[in-house]
Amino acid sequence: LTVADIMIRDPPAICSCATIRATAQAMIEREVNHLPVLHPDGTLEGIVTSWDIAKAVAGEHLMLAEIMTRDVICVSAADTLREAARILDQHHISALPVVESGRVVGMLTSEQLSNMAERN
Numbered sequence: 218l219t220v221a222d223i224m225i226r227d228p229p230a231i232c233s234c235a236t237i238r239a240t241a242q243a244m245i246e247r248e249v250n251h252l253p254v255l256h257p258d259g260t261l262e263g264i265v266t267s268w269d270i271a272k273a274v275a276g277e278h279l280m281l282a283e284i285m286t287r288d289v290i291c292v293s294a295a296d297t298l299r300e301a302a303r304i305l306d307q308h309h310i311s312a313l314p315v316v317e318s319g320r321v322v323g324m325l326t327s328e329q330l331s332n333m334a335e336r337n
């Protein structure tokens with residue numbers, strides 16, 4: 218199986234120009250813990266998780282650009298689920314943006330991987 222088989226397609230994303238409050242609101246509305254952060258031109262600029270929001274509140278930050286992670290670890294839709302699981306484990310992270318030609322086409326989370334493992 219590959220990432221394409223279980224990734225969330227066209228996932229919710231947020232602009233790097235957003236405030237932390239707007240980011241938190243988007244996470245609640247879309248019921249996600251991870252959002253890819255996009256430059257206004259649509260390319261991937263970072264990732265933000267609910268953990269980062271907690272850190273932002275503790276540190277009294279205002280803008281998303283101050284707290285997002287800029288070195289994003291990504292996968293391709295054609296990568297195997299085994300490889301994606303290894304990357305998540307190795308980096309102690311729980312979500313991977315799926316990128317094709319610089320564009321985010323999906324998200325793969327450890328939650329989806331474990332749901333799939335339970336079903337099989």
Ligand code: SAM
Binds near residue numbers: 308
């Ligand atoms: N267990 C939590 C988790 O999996 O998100 C927290 C640990 S993890 C070290 C937290 C940091 O990893 C956050 O600052 C988050 O922005 C970052 N992070 C999450 N997914 C990432 C990814 N695909 N690439 C780079 N950093 C990522």
